[in-house]
Amino acid sequence: MHSLTSPFVASQLALRAERLNDVRLQPEGEFVLYWMQSTHRFEDNWALRFAVLESDRLNRPLLVHQGLDPTYEHANDRIHAFILENARELARRAASAGFAYQFALRRRRDDDRRVVDRLAARACLVVTDRFPTAGIAERTARFAARAPCRVVAVESHAIVPAAHFAKEEYAARTLRPKIMKLLDASLEPAEDRAARRALPDALWRSLDVDRLPIATLDDAAITREIARCEIDHAVPPVPREFVTSGRDAALARLRAFCDGALGDYERRRADPTDRAGSSRLSPYLHFGQISAAEVARAARDAGPAANVEKFLDELVTWRELALNFCLRNPRHRQLRALPDWVHRTMEAHKDDPREAHYSLAEFEEARTHDPLWNAAQRELRATGTIHNVVRMLWGKSVILWTKRYKHALEHLIVLNDKWALDGRDPSSYGGIQWCFGKFDRPWFDKPVWGVIRPMSIARAYDKWDAAGYIRQWEERAS
Helix, strand or coil, X not given: CECCCCHHHHHHHHHHEEECCCCCCCCXXXXXXXXXXXXXXXXXXXXXXXXXXXXXXXXXXXXXEEEECCCCCCCEHXXXXXXXXXXXXXXXXXXXXXXXXXXXXXXXXXXCCCHHHHHHCCEEEEEEECCCCCCHHHHHHHHHHHCCCEEEEECCCCCCCHHHCCCCCCCHHHHHHHHHHHHHHHCCCECCCCCCCCCCHHHHHHCCCCECCHHHCCHHHHHHXXXXXXXXXXXXXXXXXXXXXXXXXXXXXXXXXXXXXXXXXXXXXXXXXXXXXXXCCXXXXXCCCCCHHHHHHHHHHHXXXXXXXXXXXXXXXXXXXXXXXXXXXXXXXXXXXXXXXXXXXXXXXXXXXXXXXCCHHHHHCCCCCCXXXXXXXXHHHHHCCCCHHHHHHHHHHHHHCCCCHHHHHHHHHHHHHHHCCCCCCHHHHHHHHHXXXXXXXXXXXXXXXXXXXXXXXXXXXXXXXXXXXXXXXXXXXX
């Protein structure tokens, strides 16, 4: 394992860290602030490692601050609950890990908006997470423009630092050979430790923050706190039978996958009725409760080479292709992000008759004519995810049943970002745009599709137990 002061860690941080303003470091500051936004963990967190090193270099203590407010897009009970339950686990582990961690909950839109600003006014510098979606990049840029000290964002989402690929990659085939050459070196483990200087109790008490005593809250208390928040209460938390938030649950799921389905991954991943056949780690990866590097190391240690290779292609190539897309293309939520050939074929077929037209509300409530699509939407509403095999059909079908391609994209983004625990993520936007031809090539010309790759719900019945999948989610809805 590489020490925190090793050349390996220095080289990784040189690629991952980006200075966001021209304000000087404040040597008179009382602490280094790590503003935790997208990487909700203490382990294998490159932003936290950078903050620890800066704390040691400046001989200042480190403060870890995480906040949650009601202003993010599609703020709802589902997302709030997943974040709060993990924050409770972080707070309970913080002291033993050596970190001064605090959590602030802004319940209403007109509540205190300047907690991070006040902390920054007392800090030597602010370190935060570099993440291109969920509104984090925009929020961080606004903060950096007004901050009284240096602000540095550090990317922890990728295994291979995203800075290796300075331009947008256009397909998995172009990225795969480049990223696989760097994978072994990037997977080398590095030390995780706290800063050498602890935050004094007097300084902790002096901070002007309305801290939520998150470590002491039971499930009922968290539910009451969520009910007080000015968010969408129509999207409920996902029941524990499907997913439990937190690093402990993420590690348990990883172990179960490595001990079970990974050994027969090529076959079991293709069966949507087999909920244990895939890793189901995407919510934990999105919220940064576990790192992709940890997952990759565990898979390599556990599984047969052929199955691990397929799993790593999804975890590394496709996931980091989506990150590259969102980092390098500011239009990743728009049709303008698509290749020219897609625009030409959409223009040629924009007025083709559709077999059905559905509103966003009809899609959201699973009220289409097709029972398989409705089952996929029910799975999303119930569990916060859709099995990957079905998710492609789910996305492609919306194109067929919406009057305009632009509206189909908008509907898919709302459905995914509102209901999915792995929504608002680079992989979400990469997957949705793939349905429209991103990362793909032209196919044979067909109505509505043009030369976008078609996908038939009818053929699903020949490939896997679609009827069983429908029954599974019809029973859940009844």
